[in-house]
Every structure is written in C-alpha cells, then in structure tokens.
Amino acid sequence: MNEQFKAVRVSEHVYWVGAVDWAVRDFHGYSTDRGSSYNAYLVMADAVTLIDTVKAPFKNELLSRIASVIDPRDIRYIVSNHSEMDHSGCLADIWDIVRPEKVFASVMGAKALLEHFHLDREIVPVKDGESLSLGNVELRFIETRMLHWPDSMFTYLGEDQLLFSQDAFGMHLASGERFADEIDDGVLEYEAAKYYANILLPYSPLVAKLLARVDSLGLTIETIGPDHGPIWRKDVQRIVDWYARWCVQKPTLKALVVYDTMWQSTAAMARAIGEGLVESGASARLMPLASTHRSQVATEILDAGALIVGTPTLNNNIFPTVADVLTYLKGLRPRNLIGAAFGSYGWSGDGVAQVRDALNQMKIEPIGEDIKIKYVPDDETLARCRSLGKLVAERLEEICAHE
Numbered sequence: 001m002n003e004q005f006k007a008v009r010v011s012e013h014v015y016w017v018g019a020v021d022w023a024v025r026d027f028h029g030y031s032t033d034r035g036s037s038y039n040a041y042l043v044m045a046d047a048v049t050l051i052d053t054v055k056a057p058f059k060n061e062l063l064s065r066i067a068s069v070i071d072p073r074d075i076r077y078i079v080s081n082h083s084e085m086d087h088s089g090c091l092a093d094i095w096d097i098v099r100p101e102k103v104f105a106s107v108m109g110a111k112a113l114l115e116h117f118h119l120d121r122e123i124v125p126v127k128d129g130e131s132l133s134l135g136n137v138e139l140r141f142i143e144t145r146m147l148h149w150p151d152s153m154f155t156y157l158g159e160d161q162l163l164f165s166q167d168a169f170g171m172h173l174a175s176g177e178r179f180a181d182e183i184d185d186g187v188l189e190y191e192a193a194k195y196y197a198n199i200l201l202p203y204s205p206l207v208a209k210l211l212a213r214v215d216s217l218g219l220t221i222e223t224i225g226p227d228h229g230p231i232w233r234k235d236v237q238r239i240v241d242w243y244a245r246w247c248v249q250k251p252t253l254k255a256l257v258v259y260d261t262m263w264q265s266t267a268a269m270a271r272a273i274g275e276g277l278v279e280s281g282a283s284a285r286l287m288p289l290a291s292t293h294r295s296q297v298a299t300e301i302l303d304a305g306a307l308i309v310g311t312p313t314l315n316n317n318i319f320p321t322v323a324d325v326l327t328y329l330k331g332l333r334p335r336n337l338i339g340a341a342f343g344s345y346g347w348s349g350d351g352v353a354q355v356r357d358a359l360n361q362m363k364i365e366p367i368g369e370d371i372k373i374k375y376v377p378d379d380e381t382l383a384r385c386r387s388l389g390k391l392v393a394e395r396l397e398e399i400c401a402h403e
C-alpha cells in the first residue's frame, strides 16, 4: 500500500509534516481517548531543516508528507527538540534515508539520543541561546531542561515568529484539523489541561520560571508548534495563560472523592461524604475507580482543592486500583490540597492507614478524623461521613477566602 500524505503549510517557511495516530488509547499509562498526533516540521530555508521526527511506526507517513514538498534527501539538517521515542523513534531510519549534513540536539539530548538508539554517530550539541543559520533564516535554541525531560528544548524561528515547543503547549488529540482555532474550545481546554496534569504537573515550578524567562527574552511569538495536537496560530496567549494558571494550582471549592469498593460499603461512604460536601457549598466529584481512569483523576486534580480517598481493605492491604491511582498521583506531585481517608473493612482495616500514609507523603493537609468502619456502614457512620464532607467544604471555604 502506498498511501499519500500531504504536508500542511503553517507559515512562510514552515510545513507540518507529522503523523496522526487515530488509534492510540494508552500513552505510557495516560488514557488518550481522542488519539494523538506526533508533529514534525519542515523549515523550507536555504538549508532545509526537519524539526523532530515521529514515533517509529509512522515513519512512512512522515516521509510521504515531506515528499509532498521536497525530496527528503534535500534535507540538510535535523533538529531534535526532545529525545522521547514518540519524537525520535524513527530518527535513525530517517537519518539513513535523508543523510543530513548535521543533526542537532541539546547537550543532554545528544547524549540521550545516542544512548537510546545505541548509535555510533555524531550529534551536534547546541547550548541554550545558541543560534543556527539556515542561510536566509535563523534558528535559536532555548533549553527547557526537565520540561519534561533533561534533554528538552524549544527552537525559535524569528523570521516566522514561530516557537517549536516540543511537548509543551501540546495535547493528545487526533484530528483532521491542524490548527487550534479550527477545534472546539471545550475540547481544546480539556485536552490541554489533561496533558498538563498528566505530563507537566510535577514540573510546575519550572513552568512558572520558563514562562517568565521566555517573556524576558522578548521574543515575538505569533505561532506555537507543539509536538502533539493542534498548532496555535491565533491568540497564542490563550494557551500561555492556561499554563500560567495551571502551574500555580490555586485551590478551589472542588473536592474529589476517589474510591473503589468491594461490596458497596466504601461506595456508600463516598456518597455520604459527597452529600456533606455539596450541602456545605463545595463542588463534589465522585470518582469510582472501577469506571475512572487514573489520568482522569489527575486531570480533575489540576483545579481541585481537596482529595478524599476511600479504600476497602483486601488481604490486609489497600485495594489495588486505589494503590495504582495514589502511586500515579504521588509522582505528579499535586500541590495545595487538603484531604482525608476512609473505607470499610472486614477484619484488619489496614487499607485506610495506608491511604493516610500516601496522603501524608503527598503533603496533603489532613482534615478531621479518617473514617474506618467494619463491614457495612450504619446510619450513624453515614452521618459521620456527611460531617467529614462538611468539614472539608468548610476548610476549603476558609482557604479560598484567603487566596
């Protein structure tokens, strides 16, 4: 099968030549319900340059889109902004086909690419602030270490006022449309938030610094070309403002009640806590883990003020789905949360204490007494659960009033 894919013009010198992955539903543990794209860009300068490649199975789609503009062997340089394999998986193959004069990456990126692919080749390391002349236009490199890998960098094309931002400002969204202004606003904000929460959240303090730094560089940015999802060509400030909001994680009146259940006892407690939250003015989100993916929980936590977690005790342990989501959230390092633990048990009841330990490790401010009940909650226990919900809502009110 010889499929024909076309490049899409982005700006005076740039074409999008990436690949759309309509089928992917899991991205290293992150549920990608709307698929994704792996964006690569062709800079049609005197020295034609490819910015990033794509995930290995999409090599032919990349080559076909490049070939709709030029012979791929006319590419003089390749720049790798990020060495994670969704952007570098076919780099070695493309290198063999294109035979570029040089391949560039950040200092850490050059090392990471060689280590990933066990290559015995030279990658030219570029430093923060360095420029590369392509003849009629120039690329400028901006190191963005730990956003979200040690190798990550941005590349700026001043002549087109275009920032190639690798994972930053991206989202997992497969679409026929290439530009954000062609996509429904609600979908854009949800998927951008989901991406931020699941990929960038642990590095929020660095995001705040990076936004300030890019601002101080005084670059005019009319277009942002991320490595996933649509390209921002109108009102780029919108996604920048979202990042400025998300990296602060200002608490709100939203409280998540995340739980699983064996015989509906922990579920009944969760519902009672939810009622208490709502009665006292909080916005409750019950998230039963039998039907909620860990990455949805991460997305909701981005603008939440409280995390209340319920678990049954199974064989002296926390329930596996609850352990899964707590492990995932701990790695994402959410901030500014209050919380509580609860659950039903049969004989040992160790699960609730294990949830409490995890919440403590996440530096979540404890509210009230954790609630642990044997077998099935009675009316008195459910009233305690409602009271816990009210207590959390009242503390959230106090916190939000002081923000």
Ligand code: FEO
Binding pocket: 082, 084, 085, 086, 087, 148, 167, 227, 228
């Ligand atoms: Fe899209 Fe960090 O790779």
